[in-house]
């Protein structure tokens with residue numbers, strides 16, 4: 001996410017590194033570099049202007065010397081101002097009305113509307129404990145209605161059927177009635193998209209919006225289209241009373257122009273980010289966390305939330321207890337690897353770790369264990385339970401059998417064994433055992 005911009009911003013801060021005071025000339029140079037980085041990221045010009053005007057005004061009042069170097073003070077200022085320009089505080093959905101709360105999604109074709117409906121349905125069901133109904137008012141593409149039905153099944157929420165012969169407003173009215181009767185908390189409405197903004201589409205969606213009167217009207221837009229995304233959103237915001245924006249395909253966006261421009265250009269808050277093709281990849285938008293990630297400082301809060309949501313706490317306690325007693329074998333390692341896979345693999349996690357912004361992509365690629373994890377799991381699966389428990393048994397012909405069984409080779413098997421032995425050695429050190437015992441609550445047992 002936003003890797004190019006992160007790298008460029010880091011470079012622009014280097015101008016101030018090692019300087020012991022902020023002077024007119026080094027400030028000017030740093031600001032010029034930041035401006036270049038934002039231009040390259042395809043941030044809208046008017047947003048760059050407002051942002052840099054703020055930085056320029058406030059940089060003069062920066063207090064350097066209270067524990068902060070000039071570079072750090074400048075970065076802090078950039079952090080505060082970027083957070084402000086992309087939204088200030090996080091804004092969540094307004095669901096506090098008589099159920100069902102109707103949420104309508106609008107946007108161009110291919111922006112990720114239908115996918116986002118399914119992601120949002122899952123999010124509301126899992127995280128907010130809501131009973132969700134979805135309906136498609138896209139009467140132009142029968143395939144779109146089918147796509148929503150398939151996705152609804154996948155996320156296990158109810159789907160209200162519709163056909164291309166129905167009128168969009170009638171579809172939504174029937175769905176709403178049904179939702180009321182069946183006590184659904186939320187009704188998510190998918191709408192027709194077009195390839196471009198045209199008058200007919202705008203008129204239709206305006207009429208639909210008026211009739212449906214949703215509590216939330218969210219505009220879905222592809223972040224890869226950079227500042228165009230912000231301008232498209234503006235055209236919709238002028239026609240419809242939008243309550244927020246969902247920015248999709250952030251996972252493929254190295255530049256970040258859309259994320260930085262949308263709020264200022266439309267005046268509407270970004271409420272969610274789509275960060276992957278999988279259905280559980282919708283993140284609530286927290287401006288300060290995104291900026292922290294953007295500046296290469298990581299997003300530890302989201303990481304902790306994600307881990308605590310996805311990790312099986314009982315299992316973790318069990319491992320911790322076993323580790324404390326020095327009883328950790330390859331089956332446990334396999335379970336841990338599987339858990340890591342469940343969390344979206346190393347790549348998704350690494351993106352949120354502090355300092356990762358400074359690590360070049362090629363090095364990151366080497367660290368990403370996506371395919372590596374699968375290989376490791378396959379190797380452990382090819383061992384007998386006894387081998388998993390007594391790694392020392394794995395020699396000669398056993399090694400060969402495991403390599404063949406997992407579709408790898410002796411070198412890869414050796415690497416895994418070495419890695420595990422290293423881990424075991426570390427685990428058996430008194431200090432770590434004590435720490436583990438404390439974590440597992442078996443201290444003194």
Ligand code: GDP
Nearest residue numbers: 109110111112113114115248249274275276277
């Ligand atoms: P719609 O025409 O607006 O309903 O768009 P779709 O929901 O059909 O999505 C278009 C394409 O974008 C599909 O291939 C989706 O898998 C993909 N997509 C949607 N959201 C994301 C996202 O956050 N990340 C990635 N990588 N792909 C996405």
